Amino acid sequence: MKIALDAMGGDFAPQAAVDGAVLAAQLLAGKAQIVLIGQENAVRPLLEAHGAAAENLTLVPASQIIEMGEHPAKAYQQKQDSSIAVGYRLLATGEVEAFCSAGNTGAMLVGAMFSVKAVPGVMRPAIANFVPKLHGGMGIMLDVGANAECKPEMLEQFGELGSLYAHYVLGIAQPKVGLMNLGEEEGKGTAITQAAHQLLKVNPHIHFIGNIEGRDLFNDKADVVVCDGFTGNVLLKMAESVYDIMAEKNMHDPFFDHFNYESIGGSPILGINDNAIIGHGVSTPTAICNMLLQGYQMASSGIADQIKSTFKS
Amino acid sequence: MKIALDAMGGDFAPQAAVDGAVLAAQLLAGKAQIVLIGQENAVRPLLEAHGAAAENLTLVPASQIIEMGEHPAKAYQQKQDSSIAVGYRLLATGEVEAFCSAGNTGAMLVGAMFSVKAVPGVMRPAIANFVPKLHGGMGIMLDVGANAECKPEMLEQFGELGSLYAHYVLGIAQPKVGLMNLGEEEGKGTAITQAAHQLLKVNPHIHFIGNIEGRDLFNDKADVVVCDGFTGNVLLKMAESVYDIMAEKNMHDPFFDHFNYESIGGSPILGINDNAIIGHGVSTPTAICNMLLQGYQMASSGIADQIKSTFKS
Incomplete structure (x- = not known):
C-alpha cells in the first residue's frame, strides 16, 4: 500500500x-x-x-x-x-x-x-473532523467547512457519510448520529435543520438519535455530529482556540489535549x-x-468502497 | 430605582x-x-x-x-x-x-x-451574551438564540445594538464589531453573511473590523460578535460545556471561570x-x-433610550 x-x-x-x-x-x-x-x-x-x-x-x-x-x-x-x-x-x-x-x-x-x-449519488462531499469524547474515544463532526450553505438532503447525506466513517474507520458498531441544533425538540432550529431532522429520522441506514446542542459535542450522545459547514467550522476553530489558550496557560489534561489538531493530523474529505x-x-x-x-x-x-x-x- | x-x-x-x-x-x-x-x-x-x-x-x-x-x-x-x-x-x-x-x-x-x-425600526430584538476576553474585559455576542434565521439587515442591526450596549453598559469607547464567519476574507461565508458584511462595512454608526472566525471569539479582535441565533446558541452552549468539563476535572483558571454563566448572571434582550x-x-x-x-x-x-x-x- x-x-x-x-x-x-x-x-x-x-x-x-x-x-x-x-x-x-x-x-x-x-x-x-x-x-x-x-x-x-x-x-x-x-x-x-x-x-x-x-x-x-x-x-x-x-x-x-x-x-x-x-x-x-x-x-x-x-x-x-x-x-x-x-x-x-x-x-x-x-x-x-x-x-x-x-x-x-x-x-x-x-x-x-x-x-x-x-x-455518484453524493450531492456534496464534506470535510469531517474528529471530536474527542470526554469519556474516551472519538466522534466525528461534518461538515466543517466545505459547504457553508447546506440543503436538508445534504445534511442527511452527511449523517450517512459520517456513520459509515465512524463504523468502518473508527470501529463503532452502531454509530449514533445527532443533528447539531439550538434545542433538543424536533421543531427547533432553522427551516433547514427542521427538514433535515425529518429526513434523518426516517433514514434506514443510520441510527439517528435526534437533535443535539452545543453542550453535547463532547459527551456520549452522538458519535456523528451533523451540521452545515459554517457551524462546524466556527465550532471547530473555537475548540482549537480553547486548546491554544490552555496551552498558553500551561494547563494540561488528556481530554483537552485531544483538541490539539496535532494529535489527530487531518480532516478527511468524505x-x-x-x-x-x-x-x-x-x-x-x-x-x-x-x-x-x-x-x-x-x-x-x-x-471509500463502502461509501460507493x-x-x- | x-x-x-x-x-x-x-x-x-x-x-x-x-x-x-x-x-x-x-x-x-x-x-x-x-x-x-x-x-x-x-x-x-x-x-x-x-x-x-x-x-x-x-x-x-x-x-x-x-x-x-x-x-x-x-x-x-x-x-x-x-x-x-x-x-x-x-x-x-x-x-x-x-x-x-x-x-x-x-x-x-x-x-x-x-x-x-x-x-420602532428594530426588525427583530436579539439576545446578547457576554464573552470573556483572554486579556481581560468582556465582549458581547448576539444573537444567541432569539432568531435562528436572520436576514442580512438583522445581522447589521445586531452590530448596532451590540455596539450601543458595549459602549453604554460595558463602557468601551469605540467598540469593535466583528462578523462571525468561516474565513476572514470578505467573500467568505453564506450568501447572508456576505451580504451582512457589505451592510456592516458601510454602516456609519459602528466600527466594523470585518469577519472574525471561531478562534477569535476570546481574543481582542472584536468587542461585539455578530452572528445569527443558531450559530450563537451553539457556540455559547459549547463554551458552557467547556467550563463544566473543567469544573468536573477540578481545573480552575480566572479566564475560564468567566465561562461560568453564574459569574455573568443573564442575557439581556436588546x-x-x-x-x-x-x-x-x-x-x-x-x-x-x-x-x-x-x-x-x-x-x-x-x-434602552440610547437604542430608541x-x-x-
Missing part, C-alpha cells in the same frame, strides 16, 4: 512534511510506503539528511507549488505540475491509496472534485471516490505523521 | 431567587430596590427567614407560574397573572426599571414583544423599549444576584 504526501504543503514545508513522513514511514514499515510529492531539489536533500531512516519513502517530482493564498480553482487548473495536482493524479490512477496535504484547503477540495470526483485528507496549515512533523497514519487507516478500512456501494443503491 | 425579579423562575425557584435577591438588595442598598414577583405564600416565608436582611425588598403577588416546558406564546397569553406577565406589566407601566427572570426563555421573549415591544434580562434555568443565588446587578447597570446606563434614539433617526 502507498500513502502519498504533499511535501510542499503547510507553513513549515518541506521540512516539517519530510520529518513527519520519515516518522510515519518507520511506524508503517512492512505495511505501507510513503510517497513524497514535491520539488526534487528541495525535498531530496532533506530526505538524504535522514539517511537510512528514509528508506521506506519514495519521491515523485512536482515542479510547482500552490501557495496558501492562491485562488483554489484557478491555481489548481493552471498549476498542473503542482504537488497537489500530481498527488491527485497518483490517487486517481490508483498508484497510491491515499493522498494527504497540509496545503491550500480549497485546492485540495477542488482537486478532489476534478480528479477522483464525488461518489463522499469522494478515494481517500484524501486535509491537514492544518501549521502542521508540525507530529501532525503530518498522524495525518499519514490516518490515511493508512482510511485506505485499509476500504471506507451505499450510495449506489 | 426598582429592579424586578421573577421569584418563580428557574429550576431552584423560589428559594434560589429569593436568596439571590437578598444578596443583590444588600449590594444595591441606597441605589435600588428589588421587587420580587411571585406567589405570596411561597415567597413571603422565604423572605421572612432572611429577617432584617430582606428590608430592601418588596413583594408583588402573582398567582400563576409559566413552567419551563410550556409553549411560550400560549402560556403567556393564558396566564396573565403569571410572574412573567406581571413583571412585564410593571416594566411597561414604568413601576420598575428592569425585569429579570431565570424562567421560560421563550415566554420572556414573547412577553417582551407583547408588552414593552420592539423599538432592541426592546425597556430593560429585560433572561437568566439560566439552573440559576443559583449567585447567578440571580449577578443578573439583578446587571439589570441595575443596564437601567442606570440608559441603554439611534433607531429613530
Whole structure:
C-alpha cells in the first residue's frame, strides 16, 4: 500500500512534511510506503539528511507549488505540475491509496472534485473532523467547512457519510448520529435543520438519535455530529482556540489535549471516490505523521468502497 | 430605582431567587430596590427567614407560574397573572426599571414583544451574551438564540445594538464589531453573511473590523460578535460545556471561570423599549444576584433610550 504526501504543503514545508513522513514511514514499515510529492531539489536533500531512516519513502517530482493564498480553482487548473495536482493524479490512477496535504484547503477540495470526483449519488462531499469524547474515544463532526450553505438532503447525506466513517474507520458498531441544533425538540432550529431532522429520522441506514446542542459535542450522545459547514467550522476553530489558550496557560489534561489538531493530523474529505485528507496549515512533523497514519487507516478500512456501494443503491 | 425579579423562575425557584435577591438588595442598598414577583405564600416565608436582611425588598403577588416546558406564546397569553406577565406589566407601566427572570426563555421573549415591544425600526430584538476576553474585559455576542434565521439587515442591526450596549453598559469607547464567519476574507461565508458584511462595512454608526472566525471569539479582535441565533446558541452552549468539563476535572483558571454563566448572571434582550434580562434555568443565588446587578447597570446606563434614539433617526 502507498500513502502519498504533499511535501510542499503547510507553513513549515518541506521540512516539517519530510520529518513527519520519515516518522510515519518507520511506524508503517512492512505495511505501507510513503510517497513524497514535491520539488526534487528541495525535498531530496532533506530526505538524504535522514539517511537510512528514509528508506521506506519514495519521491515523485512536482515542479510547482500552490501557495496558501492562491485562488483554489484557478491555481489548481493552471498549476498542473503542482504537488497537489500530481498527488491527485497518483490517487486517481490508483498508484497510491491515499493522498494527504497540509496545503491550500480549497485546492485540495477542488482537486478532489476534478480528479477522483464525488461518489455518484453524493450531492456534496464534506470535510469531517474528529471530536474527542470526554469519556474516551472519538466522534466525528461534518461538515466543517466545505459547504457553508447546506440543503436538508445534504445534511442527511452527511449523517450517512459520517456513520459509515465512524463504523468502518473508527470501529463503532452502531454509530449514533445527532443533528447539531439550538434545542433538543424536533421543531427547533432553522427551516433547514427542521427538514433535515425529518429526513434523518426516517433514514434506514443510520441510527439517528435526534437533535443535539452545543453542550453535547463532547459527551456520549452522538458519535456523528451533523451540521452545515459554517457551524462546524466556527465550532471547530473555537475548540482549537480553547486548546491554544490552555496551552498558553500551561494547563494540561488528556481530554483537552485531544483538541490539539496535532494529535489527530487531518480532516478527511468524505463522499469522494478515494481517500484524501486535509491537514492544518501549521502542521508540525507530529501532525503530518498522524495525518499519514490516518490515511493508512482510511485506505485499509476500504471506507471509500463502502461509501460507493451505499450510495449506489 | 426598582429592579424586578421573577421569584418563580428557574429550576431552584423560589428559594434560589429569593436568596439571590437578598444578596443583590444588600449590594444595591441606597441605589435600588428589588421587587420580587411571585406567589405570596411561597415567597413571603422565604423572605421572612432572611429577617432584617430582606428590608430592601418588596413583594408583588402573582398567582400563576409559566413552567419551563410550556409553549411560550400560549402560556403567556393564558396566564396573565403569571410572574412573567406581571413583571412585564410593571416594566411597561414604568413601576420598575428592569425585569429579570431565570424562567421560560421563550415566554420572556414573547412577553417582551407583547408588552414593552420592539423599538420602532428594530426588525427583530436579539439576545446578547457576554464573552470573556483572554486579556481581560468582556465582549458581547448576539444573537444567541432569539432568531435562528436572520436576514442580512438583522445581522447589521445586531452590530448596532451590540455596539450601543458595549459602549453604554460595558463602557468601551469605540467598540469593535466583528462578523462571525468561516474565513476572514470578505467573500467568505453564506450568501447572508456576505451580504451582512457589505451592510456592516458601510454602516456609519459602528466600527466594523470585518469577519472574525471561531478562534477569535476570546481574543481582542472584536468587542461585539455578530452572528445569527443558531450559530450563537451553539457556540455559547459549547463554551458552557467547556467550563463544566473543567469544573468536573477540578481545573480552575480566572479566564475560564468567566465561562461560568453564574459569574455573568443573564442575557439581556436588546432592541426592546425597556430593560429585560433572561437568566439560566439552573440559576443559583449567585447567578440571580449577578443578573439583578446587571439589570441595575443596564437601567442606570440608559441603554434602552440610547437604542430608541439611534433607531429613530
